[in-house]
Amino acid sequence: MASLFEPFDLNGTRLNNRIVMAPMTRSRAPDDIPNEMGALYYRQRASAGLIISEGTPISRQGQGYLYNPGIFGPDQIAGWAKATRAVHERGGIFFAQIWHVGRVSHTSIQIAGQPPVGPSEQQGGMAFGYNDAGTPDMLAASQPRRLETAEVREIVRDFAQAAVNAREAGFDGVEIHGANGYLFEQFLNPHVNDRDDAYGGSRENRCRLLLEAVDEASKMIGAHRVGVRLSPFGTLFDMPEYDDNGETYLYLAREFDKRGLAYVHLHDQGGQGMPPMPREYLRQFREVYHGNLLLAGNLDQAEAQALVDAGTIDLPVFGRLYTSNPDLVERMQNGWPLADFDPDTFYGGDARGYVDFPTYAEEQARKAREQAIQAKS
16 A cells, blocks of 8 residues: 555656645735745645645636736746745645636736636636725626637647746646636536537537647647646536536546646545535546546545555645645644644735744744743743
């Protein structure tokens, strides 16, 4: 049986352990540019075997949240380079999650107040933009504009360029965000995608955009540096359920199995109050996808180890626990207690709840100092 704390070969990239830090939007980037505080946040967590960055938009059009660091401008690339250096200095491996939100955006954060875009004009989801008073707020996503076929192909090129930009910034690879109700999932879903061109209609056509983006990014930086995130049976951001959902994702699994990717990362939305992904389906996915398989979704250490022992997954992914436990690997490995996370500080704000959670060793040192002071008084 493989320990979670042993090194792992991620298609040629050596990870120090099997623990993965999930991509988590934190909305802490002024002007959408990564800064020193963000670099510190990732540095603190660099004992993870693999860190996947918060979603980083490939373009302004692809952005759905304020204070969300992008990967399309030179200042953003330079900002991310601070974070990648910080992680690498501690021996960590760092992938950028590259992202287009599609319809899940708002006119207040689009260029010149333009509408967001999607496969159709169907509206859905929530965005973090400016309300009528000019104050940052969670808002219903604006009515989207249907993408022209030529524009869809341009988005494929944007993803390929984002992969190049990520490598320039020092990332070890990229994860293409195909999950959670954003652009690719909007194209996959036949109730949102009503197109009659090469990107709509049949299952193969609905999957075309995601596969093209994966292939173009792979051409630019190598398939062994490209991962992809999926959320089978996901309903986040008003995604309707559909009959062949499971078969659509098994089709993608077969296609990805041919490509020699770094990994496929499945997100079980059950931990976010949505219908969970059946564990039996996870086993079905594993039967047709034989590459490295990651799973996120409210895992604890015991379940993660059991899934790895069974060969069902290769790498477990932890999210919210990493917000409050920068030394999560060490805490798990030594059986140390975990610090509680603070949902009120997940999105936006300053250092509080972001870079001020101590490691267990720091906690113990503080307690020892306090005891020494008390003993002298």
